[in-house]
Amino acid sequence: MDSPKQVPPPWKAERPVTELSNRKSENIDTATVPEIINILHDCEEEMFIGWQNYQRLHDKDFVKKLSEVSKYAAALIKNSADSAIILSGCGTSGRIAFFIATKMNSLLRERGLPQCFGYIIAGGDRALTHSVEAFEDSPGAGKDELIKVAKGKRKILFIGISCGLSAPFIAGQLHHCMSHLDTFLPVLLGFNTIHMVRDRTIEGWDHTLLTVTKHLMLLESSGQGYILNPIVGPEAITGSSRMKGGGVTKLILETCFLTALSYLSVSSDPKDNDEINADKDAANDSSKQEKLITSLFECYKQVWETSYPTSKEQLSKLIEQAGKSLLDNGHVYYAGWDTWGLLGLVDASECPPTFGSDFDDIRGFLKGGLAPLESFPQTMNAAVGQDPLEDETSLEFFKKSVLPSITAKDTVVFLVPSNDANIYHELNILLKSVMQKTQHIGVISSLLVDETQLDLKSCTVVPLGHLKEEMINKIQDGGLDSELGNVVVKSVSELALKSALNAISTGAHIAKGKVYQNYMVDLKLSNSKLLERGIGIVSRCAECSKEFARDAVMRAIYRTDDIASFRDTPVSSIIQTAGNVERVVPIAIILAIKGCTVREALDHQERAPVIRTSLLNLLQPPSTIS
Ligand code: F6P
Secondary structure, three states: OOOOOOOOOOOOOOOOHHHOOOHHHOOHHHOOHHHHHHHHHHHHOHHHHOOOOOOOOOOHHHHHHHHHHHHHHHHHHHOHHHEEEEEEEOOHHHHHHHHHHHHHHHHHHHOOOOOOEEEEEOOOHHHHOOOOOHHHHOHHHHHHHHHHHHOOOOEEEEEEEOOOOOOHHHHHHHHHHHOOOOOEEEEEEOOOOHHHOOOOOOOOOOOOHHHHHHHHHHHHOOOOOEEEOOOOOOOOOOOOOOOHHHHHHHHHHHHHHHHHHHHOOOOOOHHHHHHOOOOOOOOOOHHHHHHHHHHHHHHHHHHHHHHHHHHHHHHHHHHHHHHHHHHOOOOEEEEEOHHHHHHHHHHHHOHHHHHOOOOOOEEEEEOOOOOOOOOOOHHHOOOOOOOHHHOOOEHHHHHHHHHHHOOOOOEEEEEEOOOOHHHHHHHHHHHHHHHOOOOOEEEEEOOOOOHHHOOOOOOEEEEOOOOOHHHHHHHHHOOOOHHHHHHHHHHHHHHHHHHHHHHHHHHHHHHOOOEEOOEEOOOOOOOHHHHHHHHHHHHHHOOOOHHHHHHHHHHHHHOOOOOHHHOOOOHHHHHHHHOOOOOHHHHHHHHHHHOOOHHHHHHHHHHOOOHHHHHHHHHOOHHHOO
């Protein structure tokens, strides 16, 4: 593979790739549903083929670095009595951290190894299912959480995930790690180059994201830290890192840890596990490991790629149904088993901050709920009880408390991962009950599922792709045993599922008019990054200066035309207010375009509640509206 063609590092800020509008999706708001699927496919493809001349996933330098991190992880797994691997992130990045930590711990348990993965999500476990965005701004909160989770550990691999390299929460943690290098190996995972990292002052802190990242870059040169930052291009919905940002995070971390496990040769007798020799091949066989990493990337690509043609027609139908549900003020429910159910929860939880939707608009439910998952400290989330019937994340809760109120306006999507008689039995009963309530039923299934076991008449069945035999052989030749091979089969289909779920929730919100061009025009301004993003969107939609847009946003937040007294309000206080006010960005756009009063903008919004239509009305004569 080619070596990366890195941009020279003048430390001047330019718009980060993760905040750019993707040219491929500029017209996603006017596209038909099959066209939306094509656009999402083209934007996601950049995960694998890269973007412009920046470092790609497959580039030699990136693969080498990932292999080094993975070697370190293997050594910690081997000595896990006083070691830990801690993954941390905000929003979707924190949910993916939880997802991976849970999955890896259960894999270690199955292999007779101590569970050494931990996770941190900004805002605590409530943020696994709800939008809790403000903590992203706090380096202090990040550090405090890390100190708690790291207690009693002598060696820690810390991986801070921030797709935009933009979360002060993660910067606070990395700064702590870099002050305690005897304990921590700090790693930053994200998808911008370092010269795009913001140098803006962080309230109550005397470092910036750029100073922290540059410090880490220096440490990298002596192997005391790593920055993993392949560039995967702008998101299809501008700034929405829940999409490919989340997907590529999952892919990179799973690849890293599965490769780490391939370093360990585990005795077939669990009693002999202390004879695991992590160093065996690790020192002299780097190129083999790098090859394995590349093959694993190919596995993800193959299944992701083949899922598009196999699922496109049925997925279009499902997106149309979901869009109709949201337009009719109905709901979309994902109900799933195992990791597939968890990915449904992850997809649903990011809709309120992204699209300004209600928590109930799109919801996910998982068989058994979050509580039984190994990594989950139950005491931390008030929404999750011991009893699945009381746990609002569980399929049991769905049956008891949601199913009775389902109407013909709602869409229910079942997520079926595997060939399992218990799942078939439970699903057939559920299908019968749901069919009595609504005709909008989807079933997304892996190719492992035997559809003849299911009563799927009148359901929209979306089959995903499956890993080819030759690829399985390739990774097994590369060092993965058959048990790890099975984990790969599962993991790669999860990425395809994640893409399908993103397509459903994004497509449904496009239908509801929550996207203009490729901008999320009703996002919640609940942290400083989102506030800046909101101001940028107003400035672009209204074609006005950033200063003018900022004033419009402030007027929309405080619902007053006189904002003189708010000029010196700290950002933390602005976002605290903004997070609780509806329709800030749409109102600000109207203010900026019409030059009207807040009262008039609110009246306008009320008369034309569909945001995209209202914007088009303002920007173009009605006869030209598509
Ligand atoms: O603040 C909201 C958000 O943009 C989420 O959409 C995203 O999942 C989270 O921040 C984390 O972003 P990042 O990974 O870039 O730090």
